[in-house]
Amino acid sequence: MTPILECERLTKRYGKIVALKGISLAIQPGVVGLLGPNGAGKSTLISVLLGQTPASSGAATVLGMDIRRGQRAIRRRVGFVPENDCLIPGMSGTGYVYYAGRLAGMSHADAMQRAHEVLDYVGMEEARYRPAEQYSSGMRQRLKLAQALVHDPDVLFLDEPTNGMDPQGRQMMLGLIGDLGRAGISVLLSSHLLPDVERVCERVIIMGGGEVLTEGRLEEMNKPHPTLYRVDFTGDAATFRRRLTDDSVHVLEQVDGGLQIALPEEGSQRLVLQAARDTATLVLGLQPKRSSLEETFMAAIQRQQQA
């Protein structure tokens, strides 16, 4: 599959500060997470790809179109959801999405019909007729997504879509993004909220200090460890520990309400349950140690800081 986006030593300087240090990247279609600490260059990369900020050097193409010459053509097939609120005061939700459609080049009828279609999709009921200033932050986020979808883009850039939203709002937003991915729209989701990226992205690109540190499929980064486990239990800790070590289950550390253990070999979880039943201990949890995205993220950043 042709990549939706390619960069060749893309660089961007703001005076002395180098925001993008010669990034070379190819992003395949699908829902991709762009992860990185503040100031890693995520927003700058999106802004350069959208042609909102000129690149200092290097080249890049979006959907095969060069970012310097094909700027307007790119914006007809790309949708952008900015991080901060960008409502036009005095306009209703419908009017706002309709206007976005018109700005994308849609006719009056198309824009009006499509506006209501995307507002249905983001679950905006009666509120779409009220002025947008009165919306809660969750509803504003949905409105921003609707304005980016109105001209049916093939690629969607999202800048911190769930930042500052409460759990219901975040779950709703991530649901919508996942659904878009399944509907065949490629999504580039820039965020610093790891749980959100974990929940919705297939692949992740970790950026730091204007460079790409690592990239890859989410499963590889998030593999459960075969033998390292954490056991949560109630009952007499001492007898349980002794019984475990007798069954050659190595107890690494006692943590609040549980034990960090290492199984002798893969698949021998039964030993733990057996030991528990025999010492009248109740196992409340048996969880493999997962190199969570957070650890991969931290490791990537530390490696970059040492280099």
Next chain:
Amino acid sequence: MPIGAIAALFFFTIRQMLRDAKFWAVAAVLLLPCALILTIRYFAPPIKSVEPLWEFYHSAVQFMFLMGLLPLACMIYGTGLIGAEAESRTIGYLITRRLRRRTVLLTKFIATALVLAMLGDAALAALHALTVTGHDWPSLAAKSGALADWNPMHDLTVYLGVTALGVVGFLAVFTLIGLLSAKPLALSVFYLVVFELVISNLPVGARAYSLIHQLRVTAAGAIPRLTKLFQLPDELTKRLYPAGGSGVPAALMIVGAALLIAFVLVTIRELTPAKVARD
């Protein structure tokens, strides 16, 4: 009394004022008369006597500067003294610390008044210099009758004082207006038209409440011939602008009243705009 905190806020207000583009826009407006005088002196035929110079100088200071540009500058800063901080929501930092609200208001008021007074006096001095200097004084004086003995420096010193008094007065009134209403612009224009344009010219006691009148009384007290400028019948002039008279006490009373009400308002009212979002 937390002197350290008050000093910190005092110098912070001054530094922020000088760094803001608004300050240079206000300075430019105050220096407009100078630009005008320069063009006129460059193109005008040479004057023959002191009279036209005297008249132009005093009408420029009285009607254009004291009655027009100075109140405008004080309006821009006065209405925003608390309003600007509230709008940028930085007011929360100032009123949740060591200083009571009225102390915050008073400190910011004094700092702003000081800077504006200096700016006003500088603009006045520039106006004075551009109008009065560069003339062949003796030959002019010879041909002008009563005004031959005009000493411009004396008038300048009087006006420097009057300008400072004007700044303190107008700033106090506009600070109060800024606290009274969410849309201070409309109320300020109303105050300027009613008090400083209408009431200040009525032949009735209410004149005393207009700041401009008090400034004129102060100026006329120190420059007796000034009353010629106001074209009023003699006995009225004597009653309103007595020689040696001064409007300072009355002006300071207006300032005091405005600040007192402002203190009460700033103490009882919520200054942080509430952000309300509904589903």
Next chain:
Amino acid sequence: MAVIELIQLSKWYGEVIGLNNVTAEIGPGITGLLGPNGAGKSTLMGLATGQLRPSKGEIRVFGESPWDNPRVLSRIGYCPEGDPFWSNLTGYQFVAFLAKLSGLGGAAARRAATEAVERTGMSPHAGRAIRGYSKGMRQRIKIAQALAHSPELLILDEPFTGADPIARHDLTNLFRDLAARGVNILVSSHVLHEVEALTQQILMIDHGRIVAQGNVQAVRRTLLDRPHAIRVRVDQPRKLASVLAGWELVTSVSVPQPDTVLFETRSPEAAYERLTSLILDDGLIVREIAAADENLEAVFGYLTQRSAK
């Protein structure tokens, strides 16, 4: 002794309700203030820092009303929500000025500012104007000004919004460290795993009313009518699921992923015990057993849905 006391406190703006007749005590240590957007968190913090006046009832901080009261306010460090800044100032100037405003002398203020900037990891950026800061840096410099004058009570409104994992990691340790040294902290947020990492003591607000208060587990137990969810990753999920469906103490069973069984029960202890013996007797290979909703997110979801009914 309670640090903050709310006595039948109500606050409304026109006809919009901020807080609705709330009586509570926020004690020493770290208290997490939770609730969806617009629930009343910022209103409560505005009242506690003397910026808003109660419409009805009373609020006392350190025993006194915080309104226009320097005696109380100088013992509080307040980190507001959003981005209120004098953006032309550098980070250091911003913190030093506000330290002086809290009564610290020139030299003491400079020292306190340098230390506060250091502790929030902002030293490399302190010399630059705030205008150029990213969202995470703005959060950290805001927190620096709140703790520069070493207050006894820190009121932090959504301190983690916009902070990336590293920043959040450091800030969490910083707050824990401060709490260990006796500083009371009231931290509001709606990103639950942030609060979870900080404290078990929570006060939950929704639509202006207190929905729950106390330790998370305690709050969890009070929701007994809500079944516990348990997730099991096993090699033959269908088989396990069919057996579980037969147990009457199990209220619902599902197979969300090809290797996972998710079921709900009203009596978790009995369920765990029977589950262990079932797996051993039937020789299933289990890879993971975990409570699916012990953490805050679930507790939060139940509570706010309950109060929404």
Next chain:
Amino acid sequence: MTTASADRAHQYQRWQGTLGKAHWTWPAIVVNGVTLSLKHAKTRTMLLTSGVPVLTASGVFYVISLLESVVGTEQAKGLYDFLGAILRIDISGITRLAEFRDVLWRSTFLMVTKFQMFWVLIVVARVGAGLIANDLKARALPIYFSKPVTPTTYLLGKWTVVASFVAMVMLIPSLIALGLGTVLAGGPETWGQVLSLGVDVSLSGLIVCVVAGAAVLALSSITSDQRYVTVGWVAICILPILAQRIINESLPPEVTTGWLGCISLRDDIVVLTERLLRIRQGLAATGLPAERFNQALGHAVEPAKAAVVLGAFTAAAIFMSWRRVVRFSRTAATV
């Protein structure tokens, strides 16, 4: 075959339509800007009341035609004084009015233009000040520049919003007055004269639209606070008028008819309108002694100089707002 699926509405559907050419989005910006402004009741009432003085012009035309029919009789005296008062042209005792009608109509429009300047000041301040400033304050520019909208299209759209309101205040009521006047007063033989007058009036109206639009947009692109733009706009309009008055009084005529006479935009526009309506030639051609009508005319400044000053000012304003908008589209609009 209906694909009945319950959450059909919540499924994301692709859209097969085609997007128009990028440049044709500026009418959408215009329509949006105008409708947003017209939502405010105050703006609507302002627009209605601003049309009234222009309609009085058709009343003046009617009086002129009445005078022609009743010239030489007793009532004419009253009508002469009325027209003299309004147009400040003393035509008492003139009997051959037919030739005068054209210049009298043109003088009426000059008077109307001078008066409408006041309304242009207020209406443009009300609708124009926030055009870019509010977009900056609400950080709404990404909406425009994440879509295929170019800075030029954006500016053209916003400028047309101001121009359409100025037209509503100046141009349209004038043409209506002209139409009413010809119906009431003139017969078919006057249509040729009316047509040329219509063209001149539209041209002068257009000049006002261009200058006012460019000026307020330049100011509006500087700051995100609409109030400063309003204060700046009022200052640009009023302060130069005061300065021009003082200069005219204190400097000799040969100076004030040159470059120094073109300081205020308002006076320049009035001078250009006089030239466009060919009033000075018209009044001179009537053979009336000068002092009878010089009150109706503004300060005699060379129209060419006034045009150059206006042109330079408008070009500078357009260039400045264009540069600002390009910068906003470049840095994702953070002021």
